[in-house]
Amino acid sequence: MKPLVGHQLRWNGLARAFSRGQIPQTLLISGPPHVGKSTFVLRYAQLLLCPHIENDENGLPAPCAHCKVCHQVEIETFPDYRVFRPIISKAEPTRAPESLDSSLISVEMARAFNDEAIRKPLVGPRKVLWMHQFEKTQDEAQNALLKTLEEPSAGTFLVLTTENVRNLRETILSRCWHLPLAPVGDGEIELWLRSEFSDVSAGEMGEILRAASGRPGAAWREAKRLRDGEGMQKSRFAVACELLSRLDNASPVAALGLTEEALKWASIWWEEDAGEGVDLKKLGAKGPRAAAARFLDELMTAGRIVWTKSLDSSEVGAARLDQMRKTRHYILRNANRQLALDVMFGRLIALRPRPASPSARGGRN
Known part of the structure; x- marks a missing residue:
């Protein structure tokens, strides 16, 4: 049971x-x-x-x-x-x-x-x-x-x-x-996962719990991906965090590469989540749009965690999350996925945190 x-x-x-x-x-x-x-x-x-x-x-x-x-x-x-x-x-x-x-x-x-x-x-x-x-x-x-x-x-x-x-x-x-049914505490999820996946490392468990955000089913999915990948798979949270970390040092032209990578992961995760008994071919254009939207859900989950850790990036993080939400809405309203993501990543790069002023760092005036 x-x-x-x-x-x-x-x-x-x-x-x-x-x-x-x-x-x-x-x-x-x-x-x-x-x-x-x-x-x-x-x-x-x-x-x-x-x-x-x-x-x-x-x-x-x-x-x-x-x-x-x-x-x-x-x-x-x-x-x-x-x-x-x-x-x-x-x-x-x-x-x-x-x-x-x-x-x-x-x-x-x-x-x-x-x-x-x-x-x-x-x-x-x-x-x-x-x-x-x-x-x-x-x-x-x-x-x-x-x-x-x-x-x-x-x-x-x-x-x-x-x-x-x-x-x-x-x-x-x-x-x-x-x-x-409310989100579940990390301690209870970890105790359960340890009984099912005894070989998960402490670092991997931390990633799983962050990605799950209190959802046992999401935690199971991440743990299973790590196990089935025999160490070669990355958790969705890790993939999303890697993409987000590149925003602060990327040039505007890098948005094109980020879009290509985003669409790749969106397709992989979409097929993983489809489940048995579902014919993805019958979805037509709805499938790729929904895949991009669900990818943005994962990206926003990581963003909420990463950007709320630091007060210096919280304001920029809020603006970036708002941009992701808007892009998700546009894609589901039939906007071109690649163009919408190109624009989004370009704007996310432009929204990078500003360097602290000398006075803010305690320097001389």
């Missing part, structure tokens, strides 16, 4: 509600990407569907995690467990990568969700329906879901997950029991 790194207290509350027969029929789980929402949903679905419930070390109900039902839930083949994920577009209604910003949950998918919700369970007394990345739901689709979310059929349990609860309507929020 996958561990709930950093979210045990949240789980204990849900398990107690289950033991009292007070489990919510509509549950909304929110939190940043890779914080552990999917792992939490999997455990929750297994709790509701497992025919061999056990008690955990706290005396609370837990799924056995080794029966046929638990296994089928994990691989998403159990008849009474359905997962609804965003699609690429209405014209291309196939599963989209999680990192595709423009993916959507259409009204047709919402209606299919409603139809499934009114059907009786096929195997046991309960069924679970999970709508993933609910913030991608179109307005018409949200309207179509209101009645189902408010009054699920007996034995039907609905789960919504979202990265940004602020984008959801109040009419949706009022129909759900909201369970937010």
Whole structure:
């Protein structure tokens, strides 16, 4: 069973509600990407569907995690467990990568969700329906879901997950029991990673934790890259920091080289994150744009950490982060990726910190 790194207290509350027969029929789980929402949903679905419930070390109900039902839930083949994920577009209604910003949950998918919700369970007394990345739901689709979310059929349990609860309507929020998952402390993530990746050095662990920013899933991804690369791979945080370190000493013409390197890493990371069952060829131009946007997310994560260490660079860092955010927005609005990144890197180079004046260094006037 996958561990709930950093979210045990949240789980204990849900398990107690289950033991009292007070489990919510509509549950909304929110939190940043890779914080552990999917792992939490999997455990929750297994709790509701497992025919061999056990008690955990706290005396609370837990799924056995080794029966046929638990296994089928994990691989998403159990008849009474359905997962609804965003699609690429209405014209291309196939599963989209999680990192595709423009993916959507259409009204047709919402209606299919409603139809499934009114059907009786096929195997046991309960069924679970999970709508993933609910913030991608179109307005018409949200309207179509209101009645189902408010009054699920007996034995039907609905789960919504979202990265940004602020984008959801109040009419949706009022129909759900909201369970937010917060970023996890570095100590807890490190303790877990040490049990899984015993050969990670102290330096590598520091990079992993900085890149993860409290997200266990991101920490796992970085640790796995380092292990699978047999020492040849760099963490995303290390790559991003190297690019940022070159800004202060680069000439404006160096922006072209930085763009080329950025697009290379964007493509590599995009393919790593796509996951199984996703056909990247069907994304068309959306894929490269989303890849560039996700690369900028990694660059901004590193920038926030690197530039906030020093008061001398914090103002410049804030201006640089703002430039990255604008570039990300332009790229997703169909701007030419290479041109947008060329301009961005040129401006980031121009925004380098100014040398301290003699008086600031304590010199003579």
